Amino acid sequence: MKQVVALVLDGVMTYDLACAVQVFRHGPGNFGEPAGFRMETCGLRPGPVWTPNGFDLRVEHGLEALTTADIVVVPGIGLPTLPPPEEALAALRAAAARGATMVSICVGAFVLARAGLLDGRPATTHWAYCDEFADLFPAVELDPSALYVDDGDVLTSAGLSAGLDLCLHIARRELGASRAADLARWNVTPPHRAGGQAQYIPDALADNGFHGGLAATMAWAARNPIAAPDVSALAAHALMSERTFIRRFKAEVGTTPRRWLDAQHTMRARELLETTDLPVEVVAAQSGFGSVTALRTHLRAATGTTPAEYRRSLRQ
Numbered sequence: 001m002k003q004v005v006a007l008v009l010d011g012v013m014t015y016d017l018a019c020a021v022q023v024f025r026h027g028p029g030n031f032g033e034p035a036g037f038r039m040e041t042c043g044l045r046p047g048p049v050w051t052p053n054g055f056d057l058r059v060e061h062g063l064e065a066l067t068t069a070d071i072v073v074v075p076g077i078g079l080p081t082l083p084p085p086e087e088a089l090a091a092l093r094a095a096a097a098r099g100a101t102m103v104s105i106c107v108g109a110f111v112l113a114r115a116g117l118l119d120g121r122p123a124t125t126h127w128a129y130c131d132e133f134a135d136l137f138p139a140v141e142l143d144p145s146a147l148y149v150d151d152g153d154v155l156t157s158a159g160l161s162a163g164l165d166l167c168l169h170i171a172r173r174e175l176g177a178s179r180a181a182d183l184a185r186w187n188v189t190p191p192h193r194a195g196g197q198a199q200y201i202p203d204a205l206a207d208n209g210f211h212g213g214l215a216a217t218m219a220w221a222a223r224n225p226i227a228a229p230d231v232s233a234l235a236a237h238a239l240m241s242e243r244t245f246i247r248r249f250k251a252e253v254g255t256t257p258r259r260w261l262d263a264q265h266t267m268r269a270r271e272l273l274e275t276t277d278l279p280v281e282v283v284a285a286q287s288g289f290g291s292v293t294a295l296r297t298h299l300r301a302a303t304g305t306t307p308a309e310y311r312r313s314l315r316q
Helices: 016-026 063-068 088-096 106-114 127-136 160-177 177-186 217-224 231-237 242-253 257-275 280-288 290-302 307-313
Strands: 001-006 037-044 047-050 057-058 069-072 101-104 148-150 154-157
Touching: 001 016, 001 088, 016 037, 016 057, 016 069, 016 106, 016 160, 037 057, 037 063, 037 231, 047 088, 063 088, 063 231, 069 106, 088 101, 088 106, 101 148, 101 160, 106 154, 127 148, 148 160, 154 160, 160 177, 177 257, 217 257, 217 280, 231 257, 242 257, 257 280, 280 290, 280 307, 290 307
Parallel strands: 001 037, 001 069, 069 101, 101 154
Antiparallel strands: 047 057, 148 154
16 A cells, blocks of 8 residues: 655645546545555645635645655645745655655646755656746756656656646556556546657647548557557558658657557556466567567566566566
8 A cells, every 4th residue: 555645835736636636545436545545635734725726725734744655746836936845845855765756746846846856857847837947957857848757766747637647657557557547447538648748838830731630540559459560550550651650640649659559568468467367478469569578678668577577566
């Protein structure tokens, strides 16, 4: 059971906090906590916390709750460039030093950066605040385009719904793909958007001659991993040359089709490892990988384990 504590400061953006609540506190089919997590809220002290959304919140605990947290979640605040209270920053530093996983949602990254927890590390935040963030925290390796960044014990998300993507990613990392998919269905959201997928950042929107969508091909590939082992199969389904397909896929989705396809195959492999006793060779074939070696390589990159270790860890 992972203890999740959200640090709720004055000015908290309630949508950011709700992303964590929906994954770590509300389970499918009921309003109890999903197995695997226990979530609490804390502030500088127990009691009311002001929000810019027209109502106040009441938190359960003071900063002492951070001393036992396995995962600390920091939602954004309405004026992110203002320094938070030093006592909150000190509590975050202590939690990180103790080994807690530190998570920010949206402009909550400003708080982690103020605490010095992002220096020299990759991170992201809401695209609209990236320039200010970069000016304030030049030591952070900011990725303005990512939906979320997983750097092991420190994870950051972009704005709004990307916070839900990150929380589901954490659930997938801790509980497995099947349980994370249950939480995604409960929240009526796609089960997985890769962190490298681009944020929806406005630009000049130069006309590239592409006005269609690749949703049908992506849905087909997700349903038929055996029929879509590589990018050439995707391009053939979309009735495009491979070169054109790669260019248009990157423009629409924000990542390469190879990276997206690898993520789909890995997610399918994890599901099969969790829910079946199929031999690893069969899992590799049915998830779209051409070999057990490819399965092992991509699973290790995603989870740090082999197929056998992954299956065993989720059945203990």
